Amino acid sequence: MVSPAAVAHRYMTYLRYYVATMPQAAEDLWQMSFQFERLSEEQRTPGHWYRYEGQPGLIEVGLDRSGEWHPDGILPEGVDPGQVVTIPKGEPVPTVLDHLLGLLGQLPADAPNHAQTVEMMETLKDLGTAERMARLAKNFQQTLASVPPVAVEQIRFLEQASLQMSPELLAGKARGYDAAGVLMVTAIAREVAKLNDKACSALLAKAAAWQLAAVDEMAARLIEGCWGLGLKAQLTAALDSLRSQGDEIIQKAREGLYPERRPDLTLDIYYSLLLQSVPYLLGAHSGYFKLSKAPNLSEDDDEMFTRRAGSAEEKLVRITSALHYAVQDVDLARLHGKQALVASLLKSDPKQADTLVLEIIDLQFFYPPTFKPVLMGSGAAPSGVSPAA
Template identity: 70%
Template sequence: MSDQSWVAGDRYGAFLRFYVATMPQAAEDGWQAMQQFERLSPEQKEPGHWYRYTGQPGLIEVQADHSGEWHADGKLPEGVDPSLVVEIPPGEPAPTLLDNMLAILGQVPAHLPNHAEIVQIMDTLKDLPTPERSARLVKGFQQTLASVPPVAEEQIKFLEQASQQMVGTELLVGRARGYDAAGVLMVTAIARELAKLSPQACSALLAKAAAWDLVAIDEMASRLIEGCWGLKLSAQLTAALDSLRGQGEKTIEAARKGSYPEGKPELLLEIYYGSLLQAVPYLLGANAGYFKLSKAPNLSEDDLDAFTHKADTSEEKLVRMTTALQYAVQDVDRSRLASKRAQVAALLKSDPKKAQALVNEIVDLEFFYPPVFKAVLMGGGATPVGASPAG
């Protein structure tokens, strides 16, 4: 593969992961907001500012360590200098993520043997955000579930296989959204817990779910939560959602501390970001489920506090993952990484401790790269593709 082809493939992969992580429209909105932010001056983009997008009520606080916090009420805390608020004007819309991906795929010559496959991928990407496509997906899922023998063990086996297929293949290649995968994971986790209590009741409920009139797979999970709550199965629901959150956290940890191909730095981030993408549906399912429970009727104060806290903490991790995927799109040519390496190299000559602190900030907070990149930034290790050595 030529360098040019590799760069195009790297760009496509970054765009695709961000596009499918939750849902395409959310990614497109974030992409446009990102382009608006990039039009600001370097001084305005420095950490320590508050930002408001024109026409939107909320404020975004970006602290010195590059961490951000959303303030929905749009009010500055007492003592904060109003001059720190930067208004972000809309400007002209940028080419969408979909436009970018189609442009990359459109560069594949028509005479190549895989061109028909490329055309099919392009059609899939255009179809992915549509309600019709969500309806077809859930209908196919229900039909297959209904065809499985009405025995909890067999139904759960099918759900586990569907979960693995959705997270391990369909999401990664752009044939499913994060919410689709999250829906299947939620249904599977709930079914497992119900089967521990009563295999017969679990099987009967799944049979009903296969006949519901639904518009998306995650709606099936939402209705299962409602039904189980009405049957006073809060313990089973909590256990199911806790398992999803735990699996998401394990996936993140494995990605952060995983082993990567030696001598092939161009594969490191591709593998890493793919793993982060696979963590998203677990956190998405946990967050959606906890939030749903926090709005359930007849909640005790303890349950309300617990579900709200779990919804908030899972959302924080979810935002961290999607932000990391967004950074990958922002720095798809690794130019920002190269700039950071230059900053670190300069600091190493004068203050190694400050250089190490900067590296920790870049890797752990700003870019959320795998920890092995700390050695790269400090001047050791292999150079990632697109990031020429500083100096």
């Protein structure tokens, strides 16, 4: 029989992955990963080029497991076309949403919190719809418009809204892009107010009246408006602040103190922290990328914004991949397999075992460094999270 702790662990693991950026992105990667798993073991080893059936782009996976996307689908000169592995579509598998709803559906109808569970099921179904995104943007604008039209009051509201987005994201009631939009608007308004509080107030008043499809669209349009007003320094400072805050959260997750001999709790805490970094990185990447396409851009600014957008994107890929790996190993079968492999190597080649552990932590699963004792066998094995727990 599945324990309540196991159900809760499984649910939160799927939920973090589902809401990190947007549900559709999670679902697309989910289906693609199962397509990839249908390949032979040799085809899945690092050092190949991949093309998903029916799609033009190519994915290059190096021997160090690093990946690079080539949207033009053109192989560099000297690369043998025979190195390209085509990944067939295959039959779709149950979606991430299917899994989430199935887990919530396990709660008995007579449970005290059944009504909240039913409400959460409806929230998850609605989370990725265009209607919900527009509704959230409209509610945000209406509240902003109701605030006294002075910068200090408007920014106070925006900062409160930013603080609220993290628990909303963790609870599965907001997407990463929703939180990123609020964070971007807040960061931009804060920097513009330092220069001219009346100009900031006027910009926000206009933003509250725009027709928007999503909150992050408000941020994108604010960037356009500020760039037109010559506020490059303010925009750069705002995006740099978001990037810095995202980095700080990742650092906290990677080096944080976790419960001793409870790696099951370690991973849930760790992944929750990683999730909280995503909106900051999303905001930084979206903003830098938009600025890299701005009109009348100097070569130096083009290079700077492109480089910073790429750096933020690389971190986003690491974080979202870690959340994806967590779902793929929700039962921790892969972790137990790695532990067994490390244990075997410790007997024959301790140095190689240590190298493998570092590879698992830094390249494969992106575990926190404090997880090393678990992989080396000196920490407790995860418990309380398997389906049969």
